Amino acid sequence: xxxxxxxxxxxxxxxxxxxxxxxxxxxxxxxxxxxxxxxxxxxxxxxxxxxxxxxxxxxxxxxxxxxxxxxxxxxxxxxxxxxxxxxxxxxxxxxxxxxxxxxxxxxxxxxxxxxxxxxxxxxxxxxxxxxxxxxxxxxxxxxxxxxxxxxxxxxxxxxxxxxxxxxxxxxxxxxxxxxxxxxxxxxxxxxxxxxxxxxxxxxxxxxxxxxxxxxxxxxxxxxxxxxxxxxxxxxxxxxxxxxxxxxxxxxxxxxxxxxxxxxxxxxxxxxxxxxxxxxxxxxxxxxxxxxxxxxxxxxxxxxxxxxxxxxxxxxxxxxxxxxxxxxxxxxxxxxxxxxxxxxxxxxxxxxxxxxxxxxxxxxxxxxxxxxxxxxxxxxxxxxxxxxxxxxxxxxxxxxxxxxxxxxxxxxxxxxxxxxxxxxxxxxxxxxxxxxxxxxxxxxxxxxxxxxxxxxxxxxxxxxxxxxxxxxxxxxxxxxxxxxxxxxxxxxxxxxxxxxxxxxxxxxxx
Amino acid sequence: xxxxxxxxxxxxxxxxxxxxxxxxxxxxxxxxxxxxxxxxxxxxxxxxxxxxxxxxxxxxxxxxxxxxxxxxxxxxxxxxxxxxxxxxxxxxxxxxxxxxxxxxxxxxxxxxxxxxxxxxxxxxxxxxxxxxxxxxxxxxxxxxxxxxxxxxxxxxxxxxxxxxxxxxxxxxxxxxxxxxxxxxxxxxxxxxxxxxxxxxxxxxxxxxxxxxxxxxxxxxxxxxxxxxxxxxxxxxxxxxxxxxxxxxxxxxxxxxxxxxxxxxxxxxxxxxxxxxxxxxxxxxxxxxxxxxxxxxxxxxxxxxxxxxxxxxxxxxxxxxxxxxxxxxxxxxxxxxxxxx
Numbered sequence: 133x134x135x136x137x138x139x140x141x142x143x144x145x146x147x148x149x150x151x152x153x154x155x156x157x158x159x160x161x162x163x164x165x166x167x168x169x170x171x172x173x174x175x176x177x178x179x180x181x182x183x184x185x186x187x188x189x190x191x192x193x194x195x196x197x198x199x200x201x202x203x204x205x206x207x208x209x210x211x212x213x214x215x216x217x218x219x220x221x222x223x224x225x226x227x228x229x230x231x232x233x234x235x236x237x238x239x240x241x242x243x244x245x246x247x248x249x250x251x252x253x254x255x256x257x258x259x260x261x262x263x264x265x266x267x268x269x270x271x272x273x274x275x276x277x278x279x280x281x282x283x284x285x286x287x288x289x290x291x292x293x294x295x296x297x298x299x300x301x302x303x304x305x306x307x308x309x310x311x312x313x314x315x316x317x318x319x320x321x322x323x324x325x326x327x328x329x330x331x332x333x334x335x336x337x338x339x340x341x342x343x344x345x346x347x348x349x350x351x352x353x354x355x356x357x358x359x360x361x362x363x364x365x366x367x368x369x370x371x372x373x374x375x376x377x378x379x380x381x382x383x384x385x386x387x388x389x390x391x392x393x394x395x396x397x398x399x400x401x402x403x404x405x406x407x408x409x410x411x412x413x414x415x416x417x418x419x420x421x422x423x424x425x426x427x428x429x430x431x432x433x434x435x436x437x438x439x440x441x442x443x444x445x446x447x448x449x450x451x452x453x454x455x456x457x458x459x460x461x462x463x464x465x466x467x468x469x470x471x472x473x474x475x476x477x478x479x480x481x482x483x484x485x486x487x488x489x490x491x492x493x494x495x496x497x498x499x500x501x502x503x504x505x506x507x508x509x510x511x512x513x514x515x516x517x518x519x520x521x522x523x524x525x526x527x528x529x530x531x532x533x534x535x536x537x538x539x540x541x542x543x544x545x546x547x548x549x550x551x552x553x554x555x556x557x558x559x560x561x562x563x564x565x566x567x568x569x570x571x572x573x574x575x576x577x578x579x580x581x582x583x584x585x586x587x588x589x590x591x592x593x594x595x596x597x598x599x600x601x602x603x604x605x606x607x608x609x610x611x612x613x614x615x616x617x618x619x620x621x622x623x624x625x626x627x628x629x630x631x632x633x634x635x636x637x638x639x640x641x
Numbered sequence: 642x643x644x645x646x647x648x649x650x651x652x653x654x655x656x657x658x659x660x661x662x663x664x665x666x667x668x669x670x671x672x673x674x675x676x677x678x679x680x681x682x683x684x685x686x687x688x689x690x691x692x693x694x695x696x697x698x699x700x701x702x703x704x705x706x707x708x709x710x711x712x713x714x715x716x717x718x719x720x721x722x723x724x725x726x727x728x729x730x731x732x733x734x735x736x737x738x739x740x741x742x743x744x745x746x747x748x749x750x751x752x753x754x755x756x757x758x759x760x761x762x763x764x765x766x767x768x769x770x771x772x773x774x775x776x777x778x779x780x781x782x783x784x785x786x787x788x789x790x791x792x793x794x795x796x797x798x799x800x801x802x803x804x805x806x807x808x809x810x811x812x813x814x815x816x817x818x819x820x821x822x823x824x825x826x827x828x829x830x831x832x833x834x835x836x837x838x839x840x841x842x843x844x845x846x847x848x849x850x851x852x853x854x855x856x857x858x859x860x861x862x863x864x865x866x867x868x869x870x871x872x873x874x875x876x877x878x879x880x881x882x883x884x885x886x887x888x889x890x891x892x893x894x895x896x897x898x899x900x901x902x903x904x905x906x907x908x909x910x911x912x913x914x915x916x917x918x919x920x921x922x923x924x925x926x927x928x929x930x931x932x933x934x935x936x937x938x939x940x941x942x943x944x945x946x947x948x949x950x951x952x953x954x955x956x957x958x959x960x961x962x963x964x965x966x967x968x969x970x971x972x973x974x975x976x977x978x979x980x981x
Contacts, residue, residue, distance in 0.1 A: 444857065468859040476857055485851045485858075487918055492843060499840050500859035507840045550858065 137162040137329040138298050143192035152178040156355045160329040167340045168333045170350035184216050185209040213297030217287045225276030230258035232275050233290045261289045265319040281312035300331040317343050335431035366633030397456040399589040400558045405450035410436040411613045418589045425604030426593040433613035434593045438562045442474040443467040473551030477562035483547045486536045491517040493535045498553040520549040558589045577603050597628050653927040660934045668941050680814045690819035692933035694880035699907035699925045701873030707849045707920035714780040715877040717787025718761045719897025722881025724794040726754040727891030730804045743804040755878045762874015766867035791893035801890045811887030821883045833922050849917030
């Protein structure tokens, strides 16, 4: 075993009262790819910020190559030998590839030769660096004219040329297709053989196993452990990430299981739904009174399924049928016209219309469906909003006030109310409980169950398996943008974790 | 009192009142009205009449801005509309009683000018909605090219309109009031009615505040936005007719020159957010009146022509400071400090 290249000990960091990192140890050895894993909010980003000098930790120390370091800025960290390549490429698309690689440290011609930038050296060195990564492109062309995958390679070339000791890659593959990922991995293997220590952050489990030598898992700001990749299988990794403790009792499944789904034509059925770069081969059937849970890690494609079903993205292949009738979904307005309701994941950016009143927000979709010229009578609006506010227990001092004055949980209920106002036959909810306190979550889930009992079909997407198990009739699992399979209502937590972790299984209807 | 200050039109109203008061102090006869030949005359009537083209253009601009757009081509569209109308009506100077002769019937010329203005607006809208261009760039194209189109129509000359009935649009009176002012008021009132009686106003606001959420909520933002640009162009066309009728000529280079900037200023003065969403048509009309009153003030104060623009800039600066909530809050803080 080689000596550690980068060693961080007891790193503790606190963001305005909330501990983000609590005594975390992290070690990178020379010539390894080290996967840093954890759910959202586990502390991965904070750890990277500490390592690269963006944040200075409350406690703990770091050593690089045996000597103690205290990086004070990203620039300082780079000078020490720690570089980061982010998910969004932080380069200038309007400069040439070569200029980007050498920006701020251009080779200059000596004064006797006229001074100025030595373009020939600059371009040839850039070309050499990229060839070292097996990328052969015209380095004089604008960076923006190349695809993201190439831009990422350029960012890596810049990073390793500045400091070739530790390279941190923060979700580098999230916008790459599989071929591009393979190319990136080839470059990483080459760099690894040159003795670089590479830290790799990703949400794609397969990629962890394809490239990593070692895995460190964080959860809630604490170190769960560090394992050689061969000692930690998929299921164990997921268990470490989500923190399932053996003594916790499994949650009862299929709260609605006692009310069997109505037979006959499904309210919504999707066959082979796919979109390039989004998801592949999704097959779904949702019947009256059924809650179909959609499980999966972040980036697994769970949100993309909802976007395809609601016409927010266009599917490249496959078909969707509502009440047995095949439908074309190119626009949310079409989905709404077919009786679908949707509650988006990002409440703030995709849901609420901040300056409008609570009533206007709730009836917005219903009004939009009525067309351009017919305004819903004010009395009708009042009646509908009063009824829904009561049904969903929206607590607002005044429904004519702007929606911005409500708490997150109440705004979320308004979004559900907006979808319900159109009396949809199917409701798609993408993480309806995110950012809501525990009581609010329980309330929303109880309401979903009640709505399903009245015959509504619901597609319920959530990152929290426990929630899914509590309300779903069936759970379909997304993994690496493919539907991994569908589990029956009376499965246990273990089964869901196993499917999230397992290799692709044949899709059961 | 507090409720009055909070009223969204309080500051535009106050600004207008202050400007008129300033004029009344400098020129005691400023507020006087006169009823002559069945027409109302006076400085205030004159302001209403002269503000009409700007008010019309700014009304269209308000809606475009409310939906997160911008149209800086309106000045050029004014020129195009004026040029089309002038060329189609034409006429020639005759001695004695001017004979009412036009090349095409006047109604046809007006319709053609308006149709072309509408097409200009739809072109802008198509670039923004269909091609996905930034509004300022999309309309910059027509802002520059539009003047060229107008010059092409007029053959590079200032076309004088001799046909007397056409002068009515910009100089005539309806029920004792200037026709242009009545027309502008009617257009604004009808637009307001349309927006409040149909859900269009709600859609425009929703698109302006959060276009992503509006789309997910099922609002078809594209056709609505396209129509708003078309409407903006159409109103610029109406303004072009008034302007050309007023001066009885069409000048491709100077008609509606920098009108787009005055229109944006009027929209801002009226309390419409340039970031979209919140808008007020009445506020915009007040804004147009403020700008026209400013211009009149400069004349009535007898400001020398060479410092005219500097003076106007200074006045606008003061008006904008007065309208800025941040500035007012700062003043209030300053005023309170000595006492504290």
